[in-house]
Amino acid sequence: MSVPLALLGLLEREPSHGYDLKRDYDTYFGRGKPLSTSQVYSTLGRLARDGKVVAGDPEPGAGPDRKRYVITELGVTEVETWLAEPAEAEPHLQTVLFTKVVLALMLGRDAAAYLDAQRAAHLQRMRELTEIKRSGPLVDKLLADHAMFHLEADLRWIDLTEARLGALASEVGR
Amino acid sequence: MTETVLVEAREATLSFGRTPALRGASLAVTAGEILAIMGPSGSGKSTLLHCLAGILTPDSGEIRFDGRRLDTLRERERSALRRERFGFVFQSGQLVPELTAEENVAMPLLLAGVRRARALAEARSWFGRLGLDGLERRRSGELSGGQAQRIALARALVARPDVLFADEPTGALDSLTGEHVMDLLVTAARDGGTTVVLVTHEARVAACADRELVVRDGKVTTLTRTAS
Numbered sequence: 001m002s003v004p005l006a007l008l009g010l011l012e013r014e015p016s017h018g019y020d021l022k023r024d025y026d027t028y029f030g031r032g033k034p035l036s037t038s039q040v041y042s043t044l045g046r047l048a049r050d051g052k053v054v055a056g057d058p059e060p061g062a063g064p065d066r067k068r069y070v071i072t073e074l075g076v077t078e079v080e081t082w083l084a085e086p087a088e089a090e091p092h093l094q095t096v097l098f099t100k101v102v103l104a105l106m107l108g109r110d111a112a113a114y115l116d117a118q119r120a121a122h123l124q125r126m127r128e129l130t131e132i133k134r135s136g137p138l139v140d141k142l143l144a145d146h147a148m149f150h151l152e153a154d155l156r157w158i159d160l161t162e163a164r165l166g167a168l169a170s171e172v173g174r
Numbered sequence: 175m176t177e178t179v180l181v182e183a184r185e186a187t188l189s190f191g192r193t194p195a196l197r198g199a200s201l202a203v204t205a206g207e208i209l210a211i212m213g214p215s216g217s218g219k220s221t222l223l224h225c226l227a228g229i230l231t232p233d234s235g236e237i238r239f240d241g242r243r244l245d246t247l248r249e250r251e252r253s254a255l256r257r258e259r260f261g262f263v264f265q266s267g268q269l270v271p272e273l274t275a276e277e278n279v280a281m282p283l284l285l286a287g288v289r290r291a292r293a294l295a296e297a298r299s300w301f302g303r304l305g306l307d308g309l310e311r312r313r314s315g316e317l318s319g320g321q322a323q324r325i326a327l328a329r330a331l332v333a334r335p336d337v338l339f340a341d342e343p344t345g346a347l348d349s350l351t352g353e354h355v356m357d358l359l360v361t362a363a364r365d366g367g368t369t370v371v372l373v374t375h376e377a378r379v380a381a382c383a384d385r386e387l388v389v390r391d392g393k394v395t396t397l398t399r400t401a402s
Contacts, residue, residue: 119388126381134357148378155377159214 003035004043005082011053011071012079018044018069031143044069052078097154101161105169115162122151122158177204179238180369181226181337186235186245187392188221195221196232197392203337208363208370210383215375218392220341223373227260227339228252240336257285261330261338261368263359265345268326269314275325276301276310282333300328304358320351324358331362338363340372344379356382 003025010016010024018040026034047053052075059066071079097118104111129144129151136144161168181203188196195218203209203226213219224230225237228244237244239259244252256262261282269278276297283293301307304324314322323343330338343359344352360382363370372383380386387394 116388123377123381123386126377127383130378130381133353148381152377163214 002082003039004047005079007040007043008047008052008071008075008079009083011069012076015056015068015070017066021069028139047075050074097157101165101168102172105165105172111165111169112162115158115165119155119158122155126151177207179203180205180207180240181371182236182238183222183226183232183394184236184238186222186225186232186237188225188230188232194392196225196235198235199225199389199392199394200235201387201394203369203371205336205369206367207385208360208383209372210380210386211371211373211389212375212377212380212386213389217389219373219389221392222389222394223339223341223371226371227262227337228256257282258333259336261333261335263323263326263330263338263340263343265342266319266322269317269322269329271314274311274313275306275317278314278325279328279332281329286333297328297332300332303362304328305354318351319347320355323347323351323355327355327359327362331366331368334366335368337369337371340370342374343372344374344376349378352376352379 006025006029007021010021016024018037021044022035022037022040025040044053044055048055048069051072053069053071056068056070059068100114100118101111103109104114126148129148133141133144179202183199183201185198185200186196187194187198197218199218199222201209201222211219211223221230225232225245228237228239228247231237231245235245239255244255247255269275270281273281276294279297279300280290280293283296284290288296298310301310304327306321306324306328309317309321309325314325317325323346327343330340338359340359344355347355356379359370362368370383372379374380389395
């Protein structure tokens, strides 16, 4: 998640004070990792410096900064471009799953047992996500869906790898 | 608290001709539990489900329901047990096309000798619960896949079975519809205290269960318990 672009996007929705931006970011994108106040203001400072937002005059009220931030045309263009670009498709196989299976086979260890343990862990996580989907708001369901589809992809890879263990062992085994 | 084993297989074997489908499969399902049986195609998971449900009889080993041997019962007794104590949901609803949706749902009650008016009234009570209001008089050709599967679910549960056997209950549905059907299945089973044995190749369906096991080459090879 790109914090500056997410904040810019929130500002495109409506001009906001830093405090409101932090609240909205934490609500929609924070997912247990809220932004620090200093991070919000330092990011807004950089966006202002780069001409992507402008800060209004200080407004009366409690707190040190009561400026309202407004996105500029440059900022809108940046958000538009970012939202139109696909994220890089990451090579998920180069992960710990792949490394563990290949290493286990190289070392003559029980790769099938590892895959079973990984399958159980994945299914347990999917069970937790299913519970979140059952009881949570729609935004949480969307995120849980995303996580579950990735876990399902891993599980399909685990199933296929299990079916290929014999062939793999003869290729990489010692 | 002691958990009561309701459905059990002990070293069940079964071959179709020379092809072994089960090679000593054992498992125990406790009362009220939702168990998912997973495994690759051809692993024997559906055969195991059919043995547990008394649809197939193993060549050797034992199948028990509520402490009684199921595999040694006469077909007539097994048939009565299936009718009175079990409910079934399959991949495609398998509704009777000549009957209306409410008649399909009422069928287990009608077969059990319940009067038609009462059976239909009981059947109709499931329509609102499963989001099927207004579909009571439709026939299967006038229902979407998701609607037909919910009708099948209502039919499986209308007689309040002890065990619901489900074989790929969402296999023919899209993700969202499948999720809806599983939500309804789990909720209805929990509400009614129904034990569920579910065969699926879909991880997200298995994740709705309390526990899953994996069948490989006709044997139950993995059994994992939830941390909760």
